[in-house]
Amino acid sequence: MVAHVGDFGLARFVHQDQTNPSDISSGWATRRGTTGYAPPEYGLGNGVSIYGDMYSFGVLLLEIFTGKRPTDSDFVQDLNLHRYVQIALQDQQVTSVVDQQLLPVQDPELEGRTSSSSSTREIIVACVTSILQIGLLCSKELPKDRLLIGDALRELQRIKDNYNQLHLLST
Template sequence: MVAHIGDFGLAKFLPLKPHQNSSIGIRGTTGYVAPEYGVGNEMTKEGDVYSFGILLLEMITGRRPTDSIFQDGLNLHGYVNMALPDRLTEIIEPGLLSTHMGDGNGYEGRKLKRLEEGMISLARIGLACSMESPGERMNTCNMVHELQRINKILQNN
C-alpha cells in the first residue's frame, strides 16, 4: 500500500484471468489509482494527475489514502478539503512545521506564516489534482506554474 513510480503512467499491464472478458487488466496501488480506471477507462494523463494529487496530499498530511480513519465515505481528498483553509495546520504532518515553530512574532513568525501559506497552496493543488472526475482535475501546465510559484514563496523562507 505504498505508491510506486509505476502508479504514474500505469505502464504495467497484466493479463486477466481466463474467465474474464477483456484481454488486459491494469495494475496500480490501491488509493493512488484514478477512480475511472476501476470502471475500465483508458489510461490518461488525467489519471497520472490524480495519482500525483493523492501523493501530494499524503506528503502534506502524513496519512496514506488507505489509512484506517478513512471509512464511511471519507477519503484523503475529503479529509483535506474539510480542513482547508482554517484548520489545515491541525492535519499537516507535524514534522513539516515543527522546525519553524517560534513564538509567532518577528522573523520566525513571518517564516512560519509563509510556510503555512505554502502548505495551503500545496493542499489546494493536491485537491485540484485529485478530483473524482478527470475533467475537473487541474491541468499539468497550471500545476507546474502553481508549484513554481509556491517554490518561490518557500525559497524566501
Template sequence: MVAHIGDFGLAKLLPFKPHQNSSIGIRGTTGYAAPEYGVGNEMTKQGDVYSFGILLLEMITGRRPTDPVFQEGLNLHGHVKTALPDRVMEIIEPLILPTRKEAANGYEGRKLKRLEEAMISLARIGLACSMESPGERMNMSNVLHELQRINDILQNSESSSV
C-alpha cells in the first residue's frame, strides 16, 4: 500500500523525443491514472480526483487497482460498487475492523453501526471520485465536506463510548 505522489497533479506526458510536443505515454502509476489520459487528454483536476478516488478505494479495501483478482472486466471500482451497501463490511480491509478483543469489550452495537456507516460513505466517495467520465466525478469541495461529516460520525462514536 504505497501511494505515489506522481499520480496527483505531478504526472507528466512523456515526450517522444526531447523538445517535441507530441507524447507517447503517461508518467504515472497504472491503475491510478485517469482513463482519459490513455487517449491523450490533458492533465486536469478531474484526473487528480480520479486518482484520489482509486487511492481511497484501495485504502478501505486493502486491494490495489492492479490486484490479480481484477480480471475479465472487473476492477476496483466495480468490486466496491457491487458490495454497496449491504456487503460493504465484507470487502473492508480487516485491519480497519475491530479486533475480537475490541468486540469482546463492547465495540459492537452502536459503535460498529457507525463504523459501517462511515465505510459505506467512504466507499461512495471513492466511487464518485473514480467515475470513468470526468464530468461525473465528485467535486473536491464536496469530498472535503463529506469527509468532515464522516469524521464527525466517527468522533461521536468515540465520545459516546466514554
C-alpha cells in the first residue's frame, strides 16, 4: 500500500536539433504509454486523448484493489486484468480477486453469528465491489464507452460517503 507516481498523460520527446515543425512531429516517439496501462487504441495508432487516461486510471483502480499488475504472468491469451475482474463480478466471487490485505480476517468460529467484524467485512466488500465496477467502466475497450473522470470522481465520492455512514452504523 505504498503510493507511486503513475504516468498519466503522455509526454513525448523530440530531438533538440529539430527546428522545422514537420520534422518535430515526425520525430515523436512511437511508443505511447506503459504496457498494461496503455489503452488498446494507442496500439492501433489512434491519437492521445482523455479516454486513454481514463483507461489507465481504470486499470490502476483494478490493480490497487486486486493486488495484481496488468502485466502479471497469470494473464495470457484473452485473459487480462479487466476480464479477470469482470468474470469475478459476474460470478459474484469478488473476494476471490480482491487483495486479501484489504479485507479483515474472517474468523471461521464466528461464521454465521452477527459480529461487527463480519459486518465490517461485508461493508468493505460492497465498497470494493463498487470501486472495481468503476475500474471496469473506466477500462472498457472502446474509448467512447469509458466513464469520464468527473463521473468516476462522483461515484468514488459516493462510495466513500456510503462507507463512512455504514461504518459508523456498524460500530
